[in-house]
Amino acid sequence: MAKLKVGAVGTGGMFKGSHLTSWLANPDTELVALCDVNKEAVEKIAAEHNIADVYEDYRDLLARADLDIINICTPNLYHSEIAVAALKAGKHVFCEKPDAVSPDEAVQMAEAAKESGKVLMVMRNNRFRSVAQFLKAYVENGHMGECYTGRCGWIRRRGIPGKGGWFTTKELSGGGPLIDLGVHMIDLAVWIMGNPKPVSVSGSVYTKFAGTELSDSAHSAFGEKRAGGVFDVEDLASGFIRFANGATLQIEFSWASNIEQETRFVELRGTKAGFSLIDDDLKLFTEIEGTLCNIQPQIVKNGHGHGSNIHHFVDVVLGRNEPIFTPEQGVDMIRILGAIYESAKQGKEIQL
Template identity: 40%
Template sequence: MTDVLRIGIIGAGGIAREAHLVNYQKCGKRVEVVAVADVVEETAKECAEWFSIPHVFTDYEQMLEKVELDAVSVCTPNKFHAPAAIAALEAGCHVLCEKPPAMTAEEAERMAQTAESAGKILTYGFHYRHAPEVEVLKRFVDAGELGEVYAGRVHALRRRGIPGWGVFTNKELQGGGPLIDIGVHMLDTALYLMGYPEPDLVLGSTYQKLGNRKGVGVLGEWDWENFSVEDMARGMIRFKNGATLILETAFAANLDQLEEMNVTLMGVEGGADVFPLGIYQEKHDTLVNLTPAHLPQKGYHEREIERFVDSCLTGSQPLSTPRQGVVLQQLINALYQSAETGEPVKLESVKADSR
């Protein structure tokens, strides 16, 4: 194993700078970011100047060919996740790919197969898994404190939170709106806490009611005239073990709160909300609520990058696995398919490795 991880960055936009690069810097001498690639040369050069990156490219394939790299962060729009990740894996690099895994379940499957055949790490940027609330609740779930978890609820909702930057409202480049952007975070968190059960049936609906007209935006002014994604998605997932999960996600909806990101679990022996963390049980003929007195304060992205580096240097498996990525992408695509056809989608047998 190498002592210093040589990192390349594919896509030099906001997520690369604000989540990946600043946290690679915190890893100290264990990491050296040596190359960055972005199709916009000015963006790549500016990023390289800010973070003192010696090699700059407009073509990531040239970067992979000309620079010796151990690992790569893929921070492109969703459309380019699969080709960039596959190219990096085939070049012998470990890969941290931003969420969602890809545009389709078939792409996610090819990514997983490539990682397996290359013998390299492939993991995804589900940084909420690294939240202290999630880590604590996972220990409680695994210890049986909630018993059989048979129902859950996922909320990733914004009142007027359509991004006014990037390509988040471009269906061709992103594959969808809030479901594939913010909803995927809470969906993955719920599945992770539940042990990634095998899905059975999916029913979904999507709406475009507010995003395609001019309005107030708390995340900047968006291009409402070219808004091509849903502004709300709702759905239900039934798993083969009988459990069900209700999902609601929106960039824009007439709600009280400006934003809510949360997962609720209900089990035979107890239930829980994740943000803020609360565990609800019945003990000694009394209904009790349990809340932590203290939680670590390290940032979610910082912990994610730190663990990715640890995995690359030691060969240990990251929290998010390629097979889980396939199941998650299958669910996202099935929700969109159901919304388009108006019919529930029966899923073929696809199992994820639970953790």
């Protein structure tokens, strides 16, 4: 069987760190073309990995009839534009998160995927972590009972990525840590809960550390910093999500705040059991034979799941698996994030 030919748009840090090696390692794909507005940088990557063709305009890339898959790792603003164009050109699309910067754009992506009959998948790497797979099975097999409330977040002490660049420029990014980090942990929590439909949100956003130059997080290395550049996004967001089945979820995401240390967490509570996942440390809380018990599963870690997500996408394209993620879930995610920003602006709960 001939390999699927892949063309990548956007070859910055996320592509180099999480996508590139996955495409090269997959036995069913061949990375044949790269596209980036930074010609010097993209030519360097192409030379290092023997990739023949380089483009500066994604439209020229999409004009190639031999490409099967387009991988998108551009600044957030361009995700929807390129994805819709690629789907209309008859390509399958794998896109870095977030899906889009507005609900309307996420809807356009989902509609384009449906009309084209091609696979559209957006990075949801946390679903592929071994601990997440364990929790999903634990809940689906009824061990949690009714999973009715919880909280999730990713909070940093000082970890602003690419300050002054596209990360902190709302026009390009769509927002700060809520859209950057929120996609990860909200998605993980909602997926484990069984993807209940969100019906309303309430939230607040704050910008208190735009002037700081301190960093204690490796994640602040993402993006290109620009002295004197734009910083018009939040550095902390908090909120509350209600779902159609009555479940609720508290959220908090920050690039900078006065806490002890950077932490990622999901905590969910059910009628039979609950769990706390803090970074990679999982604990279950339940009752056994009339006794309250704390259980710490011994799960072998498998990294952050980026490669597994891409390999799953390839299996879906080849008809070997059903998609773990659907464009409709992406629409729900961007509706949640957009409504939290709107709630912060209006100072009231927003119905979805």
